[in-house]
Amino acid sequence: MFFHNFKYRLLQTVRAKEIMFWALGFTIILGTLFYAAFGNIYESEKFTAIPVAVVTEKEDKSFDELLNALSDGDGALLSVQYMDSSKAYEMLEEGEIEMAVIVDEKISLRIASSSDSVSVSIVSSVIDEYTSKAAIINEIAKTNPKDLDNAIKALSADITNAITEHKLTDANMNGYTDYFFNLIAMGIMFGSTFGLFAALHSQGNLSALGARRCVSPTKKIVSALADNLATVVSVFGCSVVTIVYVKFVLGVDLGNRFLLFFPTAFVASFMSVSLGYAVGSVGRLSDKAKEGILLVFTLFGGFLSGLMANSMRQLVEESAPIVNRINPAAVLTDSFYALAVCPNYDRYVRNLTTMLVMTAIFTTFGIVLSRRKKYASL
Amino acid sequence: MSTPVVKIENLVKRYKELIALDHFSLEIEEGEVFGLLGPNGSGKTTTINCLLSLLSYDKGNIEIFGSKMTPNNYEVKNNIGVVMQNVAVFDELTVYENIDYFCGLYVFDKAERKKLVEEAIEFVGLGEFRKFYPKKLSGGLLRRLNIACGIAHKPKLIIFDEPTVAVDPQSRNKILEGIEKLNKDGATVIYTSHYMEEVEQICTRIAIMDKGKCRAIGTNAELRKLIHNTETVTVEIAKPSDDDMSEISNLPHVYETEYSDGKLVVKYSGGKHNLIRLMNLLSEKQYSMGRVFSELPTLNDVFLEITGTALRDSEQ
Numbered sequence: 097m098f099f100h101n102f103k104y105r106l107l108q109t110v111r112a113k114e115i116m117f118w119a120l121g122f123t124i125i126l127g128t129l130f131y132a133a134f135g136n137i138y139e140s141e142k143f144t145a146i147p148v149a150v151v152t153e154k155e156d157k158s159f160d161e162l163l164n165a166l167s168d169g170d171g172a173l174l175s176v177q178y179m180d181s182s183k184a185y186e187m188l189e190e191g192e193i194e195m196a197v198i199v200d201e202k203i204s205l206r207i208a209s210s211s212d213s214v215s216v217s218i219v220s221s222v223i224d225e226y227t228s229k230a231a232i233i234n235e236i237a238k239t240n241p242k243d244l245d246n247a248i249k250a251l252s253a254d255i256t257n258a259i260t261e262h263k264l265t266d267a268n269m270n271g272y273t274d275y276f277f278n279l280i281a282m283g284i285m286f287g288s289t290f291g292l293f294a295a296l297h298s299q300g301n302l303s304a305l306g307a308r309r310c311v312s313p314t315k316k317i318v319s320a321l322a323d324n325l326a327t328v329v330s331v332f333g334c335s336v337v338t339i340v341y342v343k344f345v346l347g348v349d350l351g352n353r354f355l356l357f358f359p360t361a362f363v364a365s366f367m368s369v370s371l372g373y374a375v376g377s378v379g380r381l382s383d384k385a386k387e388g389i390l391l392v393f394t395l396f397g398g399f400l401s402g403l404m405a406n407s408m409r410q411l412v413e414e415s416a417p418i419v420n421r422i423n424p425a426a427v428l429t430d431s432f433y434a435l436a437v438c439p440n441y442d443r444y445v446r447n448l449t450t451m452l453v454m455t456a457i458f459t460t461f462g463i464v465l466s467r468r469k470k471y472a473s474l
Numbered sequence: 475m476s477t478p479v480v481k482i483e484n485l486v487k488r489y490k491e492l493i494a495l496d497h498f499s500l501e502i503e504e505g506e507v508f509g510l511l512g513p514n515g516s517g518k519t520t521t522i523n524c525l526l527s528l529l530s531y532d533k534g535n536i537e538i539f540g541s542k543m544t545p546n547n548y549e550v551k552n553n554i555g556v557v558m559q560n561v562a563v564f565d566e567l568t569v570y571e572n573i574d575y576f577c578g579l580y581v582f583d584k585a586e587r588k589k590l591v592e593e594a595i596e597f598v599g600l601g602e603f604r605k606f607y608p609k610k611l612s613g614g615l616l617r618r619l620n621i622a623c624g625i626a627h628k629p630k631l632i633i634f635d636e637p638t639v640a641v642d643p644q645s646r647n648k649i650l651e652g653i654e655k656l657n658k659d660g661a662t663v664i665y666t667s668h669y670m671e672e673v674e675q676i677c678t679r680i681a682i683m684d685k686g687k688c689r690a691i692g693t694n695a696e697l698r699k700l701i702h703n704t705e706t707v708t709v710e711i712a713k714p715s716d717d718d719m720s721e722i723s724n725l726p727h728v729y730e731t732e733y734s735d736g737k738l739v740v741k742y743s744g745g746k747h748n749l750i751r752l753m754n755l756l757s758e759k760q761y762s763m764g765r766v767f768s769e770l771p772t773l774n775d776v777f778l779e780i781t782g783t784a785l786r787d788s789e790q
Contacts, residue, residue: 111566304562312579313548
């Protein structure tokens, strides 16, 4: 009996085009639009190796080794091209390169008018660092030649390590990713409509379908459990598709712990469905009115959690933090954020616990309101 | 005497100040097609909902198959089929899936259920629509699907709550034929409607409801005997003189005469050969007659005489 109800509720929710659009289609479309809108900004914020032309007028093996070290590997700081001076000046003139390092008696830097100031200051600091360290080594060679080897080793290591990226965590710190956390959360919260219809279809005083099911010999608790579990599976399925789409199709960096997004989405699906079931069980408002309430709740919750402006959650946190603690969309978004950004699990566990508590409250509310088997009026 | 399939005793249901059922009692025997006839708001659907334990009531007792009806009486529920007034099917499931789903709430065995679903589809004539979604069905076909969902599990008691509302005549006839067949196959049927013709056509016993009360109960013939009128003769004729009208009123068994719009209406209570006697009198008086009708009393006449309101009038 349970599986019979489960199977048909699952079929029914999967085929409910209107709700599926909001829970999945709309999320995918909005995610794609986000990607189109933020894609360029996102790309521009990624660090790429600085293209540098090197003109060797006088050989300097040590400097060549330094350049090789700084242009080696995936996280290379520089992208070095060796060429003669005329070619380098021509390319500088035409804006094909931003700067050229001239290695002569002295090491100097020529820059194009359009060069990026950050890149110039990075390359300048590399040259300055090398020049000053080379001067120290020359001085040691003259004054204390027996310590020269040790000095070269120490100073060489110091140079290559002088400019390194130091992350607070292994996390993705890109601010635009927050929109995608909000988006996934919104899709799951839209799933509450599935819970709403599960409630409407289970109660004799809310729909003809509910009445027909109530007069059958199936125990109400069995059909309610089957309905809710099937809707949770549907909502979770939608969220899995959304997460996979965002991560693998759009290529958004969700952090190193993105696999934990799935159990989080599963718990959130329970929360969302139980919220819908509770709203569906309230009073005698029309179906459309209840749907409207849920839609407004979901969208407004999404707005407060930063779906429309990613600074909103921070603003709410500063002025009314309690709202972030009780807004399901904000709690869910913050769970994803915590997984992607925070070095430990404290914040994530706090959010997960909040979601479980909310699920328990909504479920209790729904059960209390829907437990009647006989109604005063239909 | 066998236990009645349905026994309602002294049922009272109030909605604040409104009394929807006023000490309503009823017994339905096995094998009957029992009609609940009454205008909208007379308490038919309220009675059905109380019977199904969907609606709480203030006073009274309901037994089905000799067992007190409660929401948890699953054994009794297992033997009841309901065809609701409003179509109650899932838009997202096909015809076959809908019937299978509702049948599955009663029948667990898959093989048996498959057989029952096929029989139900055959019964309501939806064979070629089995893969259709409800939104693709016409109003009449949708009503048939609604019926199939209610009867697929072959219940012993089937309740039809106004199943022909907004249905075309062809589908209506199909539905009524189906109900008669279900009854012949052994099901006891409760049929509520405000269409007198349907109730007269299929019901073996009828209760006339008005304002929450059972005003009369019996077979079609028994109900007709409850009222004064046995025959109404209508003659298209020029207005008779007052003396002639008086003479007509004095004919045997006449209890009411009326002339309006070129028609003489004479009502009789009992007697035989009433029409011939009237024709002879009018011929003797050399009246030129148009069309002549002789009508036996209808349920509407019964309803009119019992409640003081015509059934169709009171619906408005």
